[in-house]
Amino acid sequence: MLRLDTRFLKDFPEVLKAHGTALLGAQETLLAKRKDPGAMLGWMDLPEDTETLREVRRFREANPWVEDFVLLGIGGSALGPKALEAAFNGSGVRFHYVDHVEPEPVLKLLRTLDPRKTLVNAVSKSGATAETLAALLVFLDWLKRERGQEWRRHLVLTTDPKRGALRALAEREGLRAFAIPENVGGRFSVLSPVGLLPLAFAGADLEALLMGARKANEVALAPLEQNLSLQTTLLHHLHRHLPVTVFMVYSERLKYLPAWFVQLHDESLGKRDREGKRVGTTAVPALGPADQHAQVQLFREGPLDKLIQLVVPERPTEDLPLPEVAGLEEEAGYLFGKGLFRLLSAEAEATYRALAEAGQRVYTLYLSEVSPYAVGWLLQHLMWQTAYLGELWGVNAFDQPGVELGKRLTLALLGRPGYEGDGSVEISS
């Protein structure tokens, strides 16, 4: 379960009441678009999709030979699966993410993989992502060379249900291909086959994950006083003048979650509003307690230009009692006999207080524990928060027009026919 703590933000209950109309208005506008496929709100329905869950499970069971899972995908195709797999991998299947185009690590990976035990999953909604296509060329060629006629068993695609180069490849070659619903965008796709397929191979509890997300849906539509998503939306809305939004997670298992949030927040909300004004805040990823030794100095004594959200588990799934070691009584005696989790909790609580004392705006989201249920809830909650903020800030949270120029320039530099004119840009300095 998720619990919001705003103890250092005075008068929040009153402020919430005062903004009730605006928040419920944003909710209403968002939900009115729910049936419009172009509104890209399919992520709301993913937690109910038990049919896809069954398919993914059947595919996993039909392929018990997999020991290495190679995900070819970038951005929304990789950040969600990576965050959840790192947290919940219980199967021992090794995961490798080719979410880059640096040759040396790809070569190193190819030299260590056993092709007979490797499943390659190429993931791209559009089927046109340059990085993913480049990686696919390399791995397709490798599989054909190493596995001959058997190569098709080792490749599974996740892409648009109808369009694009990956869908066409699947149909031509008779490859298994899972569908990303048309009305689900990359950064909102973690509970589609983009995330579910790798997580099935990781042995994660997918039912609990989806159950948590369904709970988030319920809460996001609850009355204001119980509506966690509208409440955190308001916190971000009230602090939109602060340029930096810190997302600091107190869990090593969730170490890749901040990167997922950064994409969700930055790419959804960092854009021009209807008047052409530049809006958005810059999300900064942080991990506790490591960043107490890296970023907290700045958070405490640097500019008061941040809204800081801590994500803190309330109990361990398994604790580790700290042993007494003779000779270390003086420096470490205060730790003897305590559970390691108690140190984690104390550090999170101390940091929360210290940041508030410094004058930074800070709140905490408590996760009951780092479980698929609680994390599924958290992910879906953050998607609701992002969608609500899009309504309040007057931006379309589901497009990314700002990345088009970079894509065109890349293709021009690579000499792709039709892009010749895009190689140079006008810089107004």
Next chain:
Amino acid sequence: MLRLDTRFLKDFPEVLKAHGTALLGAQETLLAKRKDPGAMLGWMDLPEDTETLREVRRFREANPWVEDFVLLGIGGSALGPKALEAAFNGSGVRFHYVDHVEPEPVLKLLRTLDPRKTLVNAVSKSGATAETLAALLVFLDWLKRERGQEWRRHLVLTTDPKRGALRALAEREGLRAFAIPENVGGRFSVLSPVGLLPLAFAGADLEALLMGARKANEVALAPLEQNLSLQTTLLHHLHRHLPVTVFMVYSERLKYLPAWFVQLHDESLGKRDREGKRVGTTAVPALGPADQHAQVQLFREGPLDKLIQLVVPERPTEDLPLPEVAGLEEEAGYLFGKGLFRLLSAEAEATYRALAEAGQRVYTLYLSEVSPYAVGWLLQHLMWQTAYLGELWGVNAFDQPGVELGKRLTLALLGRPGYEGDGSVEISS
């Protein structure tokens, strides 16, 4: 080698000349403190320390049995080694970083390690770091249980040459302990045994690394026109009104480098200046091309509140030609036959132009290649930049007073004698 590109920052050569006096003044003030041990400028001398290099090498050669290297350390004790080991591990020794206090991943690690093949390296300058001591209790106990009398062979310490609990433990038990020079702080310690010892086990070319750092020292003291460090210092100084400093690296092998930079920059410069004013900018880590699919939308269309530095390799150490795959001509034909590195280069160049076109302030540091020499140069260059900025901004770049309250509150919450009064804080809202 390192090369600075400021093509989108008009008139930079003239601006550099105009600020020459201020920059050389900062340099002079900094260097005047070089002989003062309290000034913590020992990092300048580390690249010359061939004696430590020999010791580290001898220790590595005396322990050829190591297959798993477990580093217990947090913040500056982990970020540098992790960044370099990920880039240059050629030995196949597996590295594990216990830079957190979450019980479950520690338990998982203990269950998979073979104690006979494991070397544990506890790293803490002060010997009082709570997270590192907690981890040490766990691993000491484990080694004694698993290895009996042999446990001492499996533990090596890296700490202050004289003081602290780790130094005392080493002396009492006759453990091997490497010294972090007294005048070297955690975030400036990567070229001390903090980094060199793990990197020796990773099989990295330590001589090339130090040679690159020596080159950085030479350049940081060169005349202004050749002085890369004073030049990038000026870029950051001129843009200090922008709250966000993006550090975006186009190399998967250097994926942990941004986190190292974030600590160096934020913890050194995010503090109160002599007048008590809050200074510093917030460093944001980014990786190319993955963040083109995550953060670049915000960088292009969101607020113009950023200085963006790209770090881009100019050539691969080994390239991977993209094969032609029948059936993918239409979508991927433009990639056929090209080296994968060419895609990386085109994306970096396209992003550079697209960010400038959007009106963001952006410059590029080119690395000749991702080699120990070039990366050693880069790290030491960034330390010079940070030290110079400390002088210009009127802060001590080598302390971290802002983290003390959090530490005291943690100890109070854990009931350590002597800290009882610190448990509650006054929040002025």
